[in-house]
Amino acid sequence: MYMRSIFKLRQAFSVLTKYTKDHEWIKYDTQSKIAKIGITDYAQKELGDIVHVDFQKVGLVFKTHQSLGAIESVKVAADIYAPVAGEIVGINEDLKDSPNLINEKAEETWILQAKVQNESELDTLLDKQSYDKIINK
Amino acid sequence: MILIAFKQQNMKKISYSFTQLMKLHLHDYHVNLKAKMVPFAGYEMPVQYPQGVLKEHLYCRESCGLFDVSHMGQVKVFGEDRMKFVETLTTGDFQTKKSGQSVLCLILNEKAGIIDDTIVAKRDDHIHIVVNAGNKFIDMKQMDKIIKDYNYKVQYEYLKDKPLIAVQGPNAHKVLNEVFGTEYNLDKIPFMFMVNIKKNGIDYQINRCGYTGEDGYEISVESSKAQELCDQLLATKMAQFCGLGARDSLRLEAGLCLHGHEMDDTISPYEAKLMWTVRKPNKETGKYNESAAFIGRDALPQRQKDAKFKRMGFITQSGIARPPCDIEFQGQKVGSVTSGTYSPNLKKGLGFAFINNEYAKDGTQLQADIRGSKVNITLSPTPFVPQRYYKPEKK
Numbered sequence: 001m002y003m004r005s006i007f008k009l010r011q012a013f014s015v016l017t018k019y020t021k022d023h024e025w026i027k028y029d030t031q032s033k034i035a036k037i038g039i040t041d042y043a044q045k046e047l048g049d050i051v052h053v054d055f056q057k058v059g060l061v062f063k064t065h066q067s068l069g070a071i072e073s074v075k076v077a078a079d080i081y082a083p084v085a086g087e088i089v090g091i092n093e094d095l096k097d098s099p100n101l102i103n104e105k106a107e108e109t110w111i112l113q114a115k116v117q118n119e120s121e122l123d124t125l126l127d128k129q130s131y132d133k134i135i136n137k
Numbered sequence: 138m139i140l141i142a143f144k145q146q147n148m149k150k151i152s153y154s155f156t157q158l159m160k161l162h163l164h165d166y167h168v169n170l171k172a173k174m175v176p177f178a179g180y181e182m183p184v185q186y187p188q189g190v191l192k193e194h195l196y197c198r199e200s201c202g203l204f205d206v207s208h209m210g211q212v213k214v215f216g217e218d219r220m221k222f223v224e225t226l227t228t229g230d231f232q233t234k235k236s237g238q239s240v241l242c243l244i245l246n247e248k249a250g251i252i253d254d255t256i257v258a259k260r261d262d263h264i265h266i267v268v269n270a271g272n273k274f275i276d277m278k279q280m281d282k283i284i285k286d287y288n289y290k291v292q293y294e295y296l297k298d299k300p301l302i303a304v305q306g307p308n309a310h311k312v313l314n315e316v317f318g319t320e321y322n323l324d325k326i327p328f329m330f331m332v333n334i335k336k337n338g339i340d341y342q343i344n345r346c347g348y349t350g351e352d353g354y355e356i357s358v359e360s361s362k363a364q365e366l367c368d369q370l371l372a373t374k375m376a377q378f379c380g381l382g383a384r385d386s387l388r389l390e391a392g393l394c395l396h397g398h399e400m401d402d403t404i405s406p407y408e409a410k411l412m413w414t415v416r417k418p419n420k421e422t423g424k425y426n427e428s429a430a431f432i433g434r435d436a437l438p439q440r441q442k443d444a445k446f447k448r449m450g451f452i453t454q455s456g457i458a459r460p461p462c463d464i465e466f467q468g469q470k471v472g473s474v475t476s477g478t479y480s481p482n483l484k485k486g487l488g489f490a491f492i493n494n495e496y497a498k499d500g501t502q503l504q505a506d507i508r509g510s511k512v513n514i515t516l517s518p519t520p521f522v523p524q525r526y527y528k529p530e531k532k
Contacts, residue, residue: 048382049191051479052456052486054508070508072457072486074190074479075382079508 018083018122019131025107026083028122034089036110039071039080042135044106047073050099053111055091062086064121068112071102084121086114161207162300162360166367170378178271180208183380190382194481197349197387198522201306202379203370210273211299211357212280214264216291221429223264225283227257228406228415228433232426234259239329239344242414243406244268244276245433249440250402251409252279254394256346258331265331265342267301267355269396283432300363305353305387307525308375313354316369317341323354328526341366348384350391350524386478389488392450392519398460398475399448399489405440408491410448446472446491449499450519453477453486456512458505464490465504465511471496474505482522492516 016028023043028035044050052072062068067079068088090113095101101109116122126134158181161167167174172183183205186193196202214222224231229242239258243251253272258265268276273295280293304312310324317323321334323343331344339362347353358366370376379387385395394400399409406412415437418425449472451458457479458464464472477488496503499518504511 048185049189051191054456054510067508072479074194074386074481075184077457077459077508 016122018125018127020081020083020125021131021134022081023135024080024083026122026125027110028116028119030119033116033119035084035086035114035116037068037080037083037112037114038108038110039102039106040131040135041106043078044103047071047076047078049074050102053092053095053099053102055112056088058088058091060088062088062114071099071111080111082114083125085117087117089113089115159208159298161205162298163205163207163363163367166364167205167378172378172380175381177381178208178269180270182208183378185380185382186378188377190380190386191481193377193379193383194386196377197306197351197379197383198482199306201304201308201312201353201373201376202349202383202387203367203376204303204305204379204384205300206303206355207298207300207363208270209301210266210268210270210276211296211301212266212268212273212277213294213296214266214291215262215294216289218287218289218291219264221287222280222283222289222291223257223266224416224427224429225287225289225431226280227255227266228431229257230416230426231257231259232428236261237330237332238327239331239346240414241329242416243400243411244279245406245431245436246279246402247433247436249405249433249436251396251400251404251406251411252276252402254396254400254411254414256329256344258344260331267344271397279432287429296357298360299357300360300366301355301357302363302366302370303347303349303353303355304370304376305347305349306351306376309351309353310527312370312373312376313343315373315375316366325529327529328352345527348391348393349387350393350520350522350526351387352525352527385476386481389476389478390480390482390520390522391524392521394448394489395476405437405444407437407441407444408447444494446493447497448475448489449492449497450517450521451488451490451503451505451514452483452517452521453488453505453507454513454515455486456507457486458488458490458507458512458514463506464492464514465506466496471503480521487517487521489519490514 023040054070062082064085066082167183171187174181175184227242229240244253255268313323342357458474459477460474462474472490472492474490501516
């Protein structure tokens, strides 16, 4: 029991999860300094069946709130906005063939990986509790 | 992520009633089915149900989709001058049509811009007109103007918000036979033909037509009986409700135009490639078989000369090109997208675009500027998915 709770604690500290009011999540690994970015389950539900993901290129240096690509459902297109400033270091290739993975597991399916320019910018984002308040309004 | 794109796209259609949305008679019925309701053409409309647009779309192609289209304008025209009236108002060819036959045609303005598209059915003692929800009040203004200017002896009745349920798909005829019984031979009535039936004291007006490319019907029924009809349709287990989302992807696959996208009051039937819906003179005599000429005819020859672009279907190599989206050839703008969607049946992005005449050939490769990245598109013949309207078996 003791071991397990320590393990949990470490995990919690090494990955910091934050949200934007525009329904993106960012999971920042404090050790590798790499963040994964995705959209929330609420956003996935609002969009409906996701049929295509448009990516920006790896290497793109972006500012906060810059468009990092777009998600297309049958009916709508929605931009993915950068929660913080940084640089794209990876895109989720699985989504090219199976964009519906986002519908299935939005909170676990990352869309892109990024190097975060300024760690402290993460403090300006919402924690889970504050984000849940926004969507349950 | 900004989740208002659908609403934004339809803003221009609901300018007259943005703050106070009208409710469908079956509003609560859709809410009970857990529909997601959005503003469209002044109404709160179901855009999708819990199964989602993709499944609704595919279910309609496989079995039968139900669509609440009560927001559309249903108008009955009575009076001795009704033929003159409808021949003035619309481009349809009615003289040779039998009672019951329906015609897809256009309402043009003096400049031959398309005010609306409409389905007009000739009946024994009246003419039945169905117009788009977003234009119905504009259409009725045009009707009032014609009655005044031409002094026609007609009266029209606007069947305000009368429930209209579209039943669409390869099983639509089975669904109707199960609900109404085989004695009405609803599976045998021709495509684009309207009948009235009475069952258990309830009047139904049924037109074999639709907006999905599938065989199907549109059933008009009095408000108090609409819910019962929907229950009966669902009870066949061959039909499910589909929202506006599926309606749009279905009509695009079937190569059908939508007013406000492929048509508007500045676009001519030449540009929209809808001249096939416009009344023509007899090839030998050069004379029209009509009691009155339609408004806009005089402007057509000039519009033909002036037409610099035309409506073309396109398929994208990846992604979806939705309006606003420019179409380019070697970096130069040669057109713009009017409608775009993902095709659940073809699993590709497709749509319609207005393309400058010199590039408007099927098979031409162009680029769509989708949020700054250039995506290859191929101009393609429509319908993208073959239409499967009912054709009687010839013996």
